[in-house]
Amino acid sequence: MGFIEGLIAWGVELIMGILGFLGLPGVFALMTIESMCIPIPSEIVLPFAGALVYQGRIVLFGDPILDMLMVALAGTFGCTAGSVIAYFVGLKGGRPLVKRYGRYIRMNEKHLDLAECWFRKYGDWAVFGSRLLPVVRTFISLPAGMACMPFRRFVVLSTLGSFPWCLVLSYLGLVLGENWQTIEDLYRPLEIVVVLGALALVLYYVIRKRQEKKYCAP
Secondary structure, three states: HHHHHHHHHHHHHHHHHHHHHHHHHHHHHHHHHOOOOOOOOHHHHHHHHHHHHHOOOOOOOOOOOHHHHHHHHHHHHHHHHHHHHHHHHHHHHHHHHHHHHHHHHHOOHHHHHHHHHHHHHHHHHHHHHHHHOOOOOHHHHHHHHHOOOOOOHHHHHHHHHHHHHHHHHHHHHHHHHHHOOOOHHHHHHHHHHHHHHHHHHHHHHHHHHHHHHOOOOO
């Protein structure tokens, strides 16, 4: 096993240990961190938590469906909490943050111009829709804050978009039980498609912006 594979395996074991020890608070904490733009895979956190419900290790009501629903809600509230933190980092940091630290995540002011343009036109759909997608969902809150998206609308749409994602993954973990890890393999091809689609979308708007030779109107 190579260094990267070993590091990933260690991370998975750490996630499983946290969830096994903390239960629902662990779900909330890990999903909060994930939504703070720190890539902890929810495709591992939520299915494993669902599997813990299956095993009877997360028990609140004694009914597997209700307990699984509590896992999904804990994940949703964690997503919202982490998203709010990332939102305010983007809101308060803005362009100075991009100038100083953007190179570490390959973001520059042109990307910020594009994000502001995107949120002025499609802010609601950008936040809600992205919460239903792998990869993109982790990072959407930062540009939302930079684009000064109305806070209440951001919170509502982020929460509404996060719940179906958390519910589906938690339910699949419950249904698959000991075989919960197969979910990660199912999502890997989708992640590739999402990344390629996001790159194509950015390229499209960059080309369009250059053709128009102007920024979006306020």
